[in-house]
Amino acid sequence: xxxKRLKIARIEKDMNQVxxxxxxxxxxxxxxxxxSGNYNPTLNLCIAICKALDKTLDQLFWEESE
Amino acid sequence: xxxKRLKIARIEKDMNQVxxxxxxxxxxxxxxxxxSGNYNPTLNLCIAICKALDKTLDQLFWEESE
DNA sequence: ATTTTATGTAATATATAGTTGACATCATGT
DNA sequence: ACATGATGTCAACTATATATTACATAAAAT
Numbered sequence: 001x002x003x004k005r006l007k008i009a010r011i012e013k014d015m016n017q018v019x020x021x022x023x024x025x026x027x028x029x030x031x032x033x034x035x036s037g038n039y040n041p042t043l044n045l046c047i048a049i050c051k052a053l054d055k056t057l058d059q060l061f062w063e064e065s066e
Numbered sequence: 067x068x069x070k071r072l073k074i075a076r077i078e079k080d081m082n083q084v085x086x087x088x089x090x091x092x093x094x095x096x097x098x099x100x101x102s103g104n105y106n107p108t109l110n111l112c113i114a115i116c117k118a119l120d121k122t123l124d125q126l127f128w129e130e131s132e
Numbered sequence: 133a134t135t136t137t138a139t140g141t142a143a144t145a146t147a148t149a150g151t152t153g154a155c156a157t158c159a160t161g162t
Numbered sequence: 163a164c165a166t167g168a169t170g171t172c173a174a175c176t177a178t179a180t181a182t183t184a185c186a187t188a189a190a191a192t
Contacts (some may be wrong), residue, residue, distance in 0.1 A: 041109050062123045
């Protein structure tokens with residue numbers, strides 16, 4: 001269950017994992033794990049990522065079906 | 067920063083904190099703390115709450131301004 | 133009056149989110 | 163060939179989300 005939308009939004013902003021990690025105050029490993037899926041970040045971190053990438057929670061973290 | 071929208075959505079579903087807690091697999095204290103604010107739940111828990119209340123992440127956990 | 137229901141809160145315990153440091157791979161640049 | 167940038171991953175650590183147990187209060191029901 002990779003988070004492809006997050007990766008695409010990050011690349012659209014011309015940021016690498018380190019850039020995004022710095023922007024939201026976590027390490028690049030944490031960003032990497034979120035993009036890889038199999039991870040359960042906190043709400044505050046999700047919100048920080050959304051703001052850094054000019055997206056909303058639904059746009060990056062809400063799965064329509066199921 | 068109380069989460070009033072969550073509380074309203076729960077009451078609209080005629081659920082108390084215990085009902086919602088059981089529905090999403092946490093304790094009533096955890097639900098209480100999320101409604102009280104000052105808390106940082108995990109994304110998976112937020113998603114479970116949204117599904118239990120027929121809402122999306124943006125509807126319950128996204129703050130429009132700032 | 134007293135029992136029940138719904139909620140707040142606090143202390144201690146456990147699971148897991150997130151850090152730190154290190155090493156590996158694969159591009160691309162020089 | 164070698165350096166550099168971007169990412170994957172792993173082990174050990176620290177911070178914190180969540181559980182558990184318990185006690186408190188206020189409102190509604192009997």
